[in-house]
Amino acid sequence: MEKEKKILYSGMQATATLQLGNYLGALKNWVNLCDEYDCFFGIMDLHSLTVRQNPAEFRQNARKLYALYVAAGLDPEKNCIYYQSHVSGHAELGWILDCFTYMGELNRMTQFKDKSAKHADNINAGLYTYPVLMAADILLYQADVVPVGADQKQHLEITRDIATRFNNIYGDVFTIPEPYIGKTGARIMSLQDPTKKMSKSDENINSTILLLDDRDSIIRKFKKAVTDSEAIVRYGDDKPGISNLMNIYSTITGKTNEEIEREFEGRGYGDFKLAVGECVADELAPIQKRYEELMADKAYLNNCIKENADKARYFSNKTLRKVQKKVGLTEQIR
Ligand code: TRP
Numbered sequence: 001m002e003k004e005k006k007i008l009y010s011g012m013q014a015t016a017t018l019q020l021g022n023y024l025g026a027l028k029n030w031v032n033l034c035d036e037y038d039c040f041f042g043i044m045d046l047h048s049l050t051v052r053q054n055p056a057e058f059r060q061n062a063r064k065l066y067a068l069y070v071a072a073g074l075d076p077e078k079n080c081i082y083y084q085s086h087v088s089g090h091a092e093l094g095w096i097l098d099c100f101t102y103m104g105e106l107n108r109m110t111q112f113k114d115k116s117a118k119h120a121d122n123i124n125a126g127l128y129t130y131p132v133l134m135a136a137d138i139l140l141y142q143a144d145v146v147p148v149g150a151d152q153k154q155h156l157e158i159t160r161d162i163a164t165r166f167n168n169i170y171g172d173v174f175t176i177p178e179p180y181i182g183k184t185g186a187r188i189m190s191l192q193d194p195t196k197k198m199s200k201s202d203e204n205i206n207s208t209i210l211l212l213d214d215r216d217s218i219i220r221k222f223k224k225a226v227t228d229s230e231a232i233v234r235y236g237d238d239k240p241g242i243s244n245l246m247n248i249y250s251t252i253t254g255k256t257n258e259e260i261e262r263e264f265e266g267r268g269y270g271d272f273k274l275a276v277g278e279c280v281a282d283e284l285a286p287i288q289k290r291y292e293e294l295m296a297d298k299a300y301l302n303n304c305i306k307e308n309a310d311k312a313r314y315f316s317n318k319t320l321r322k323v324q325k326k327v328g329l330t331e332q333i334r
Pocket of ligand 1: 009010011012013044047133134137138146147148152
């Protein structure tokens with residue numbers, strides 16, 4: 001019999017208008033891992049409620065994100081792509097795990113500190129217990145690996161701590177998940193300030209390539225990218241702008257830094273920036289086309305959403321029932 005594949009779990013918040021960093025740092029890696037693992041990809045809409053949302057916009061963004069996941073190459077027939085809020089087990093397990101998490105642990109979370117500083121008028125309890133809900137997401141599916149960016153590593157650590165603590169009391173209930181940190185493309189920086197991460201909320205629109213930007217805008221933004229005055233395409237800590245462009249180019253083309261340096265030897269930054277802009281535009285064009293088709297085909301997308309929520313519910317219920325039983329909650333009479 002064929003050996004069962006390991007389980008991979010990941011997700012993004014539902015608010016993201018995706019930018020190139022989300023794509024190269026997360027989504028594209030996920031697509032590459034799909035054959036090797038049994039994959040669950042959540043759209044983390046409950047997590048998004050930790051920040052006040054405009055309901056109509058929020059709902060629309062969450063739908064767009066689903067379409068973008070699929071357009072980028074995640075397969076709703078092979079992978080499980082679903083909304084966190086469609087599977088009530090996330091909130092239910094989240095509550096139980098709250099009771100196995102110490103305030104001292106949550107107090108140490110750097111994202112909580114950062115977000116509290118940023119949203120000083122709305123430091124809600126959800127923001128505080130955010131990592132526990134994330135632990136529930138991962139543990140419900142018995143995930144072996146979780147691809148996350150560097151900023152989420154601490155959350156994965158606490159997930160492992162909570163799971164280990166629970167297992168020590170009740171036996172082997174949860175798989176202890178490992179982080180999966182992608183090789184390249186993990187950190188795409190702003191085109192205008194290459195010492196800062198690329199972010200969709202950057203005030204300068206030239207800093208960020210949005211996944212749905214048209215070809216002309218993409219090329220124009222790369223042309224304006226901040227570099228340096230050396231005029232040599234070379235990778236190095238002293239050249240954050242060029243190094244960032246090289247990272248982008250290399251992640252898309254698969255070329256190594258040495259190959260890129262050779263390719264652009266004796267040529268100016270103008271040529272290089274154009275090549276990067278064109279390769280990004282070429283990479284995104286089919287995704288954008290597929291995205292438009294998906295957004296136009298309501299019935300197909302709705303059907304994917306429904307079927308995948310059923311799959312996720314079925315799978316996660318097994319873990320949830322086991323947990324409820326272990327902690328001694330009374331079984332439901334059916
Ligand atoms: N906190 C993650 C982020 O902001 C999103 C997320 C929620 C997540 N639950 C998850 C990622 C479970 C991986 C696994 O990027």
